[in-house]
Amino acid sequence: MPIFHLEVKTLRCPTLWQLISKFYYSTSIKDTHPIYLLPETDPTMIPFLSDFHIVPDIREFRIPSLKSGGKKRRPELVGDIHAVYTLQEAARINSHQSYIQESITKKLLGFLDNLKTPSPKLILDIGCGTGLSTMSAAENGHQVVGIDINMPMVLVANSKSSSSCDYFITDCRLPIPIRHGIFDGVVSVSFLHWLTKSDDSFRTLRTFFSSVSNCLKPSGCFIAQFYPKDPEEVIQIVNAASDIFVGVLLACRPCVERGLKLFLVLLKPNKKKFTN
Ligand SMILES: C[S@@+](CC[C@H](N)C(=O)[O-])C[C@H]1O[C@@H](n2cnc3c(N)ncnc32)[C@H](O)[C@@H]1O
Incomplete structure (x- = not known):
């Protein structure tokens, strides 16, 4: 088996490797991607820490700025949310995107399983869109509530989902109208970067993280994948998260043939950090 570890690390084209090797998925390839610990995070709370390379500064992730x-x-970055996601656009979201979103969701649920109580769990999916992430979590045995600001997206999600999923429309820049302390986990796939559009984005982010923390059980955690436009945006998101949560920022590759993706894995600290 060690020989496969070596070959995966040296092979330039992961897609080719995936095609030729029946062993690809059965090898446990050590991930040497970066991980950053938020202030006051106890490393023993992160069981997968040793799979990553700890960096003391977010800039060591070498996140490129978008051209x-x-x-x-x-x-x-193109325009208003309701103009971008019309009913036509929501219906157009295709199976290729579904594969990517499902891979990201599976990775995210893997972190969740690694951290806490056994399945099934009650999960909140923020920025659920057409429900690709929500349905993927439900297929993994969880009871899931998806929330989104956009009516066409939620209509499509609702028309495709099983009884393990429920949806409602809400703007997550405002406190989320949900009873406190009930979710085992909160997830969000490709959503967080939508909160950094306003001039007052740090405040929006802080309100958001505080609201997510309120939705969670004391043992709950929030795991989010997002696409930053530049390193400054990542630092802003991590700083806002650090006011409320402990945890890590990490980069990994949920789909073999796609690039590295950023994930925040956030836990409620024993002692409250900040109250909104
Ligand atoms: C790229 S989609 C991700 C969809 C879904 N998570 C998936 O994996 O397929 C981002 C979603 O975030 C939603 N969104 C953006 N701003 C929001 C806000 N302020 N409150 C709630 N949802 C928002 C959008 O409507 C959109 O459906």
């Missing part, structure tokens, strides 16, 4: 061409392809 103008890249910005044009990013819905959150």
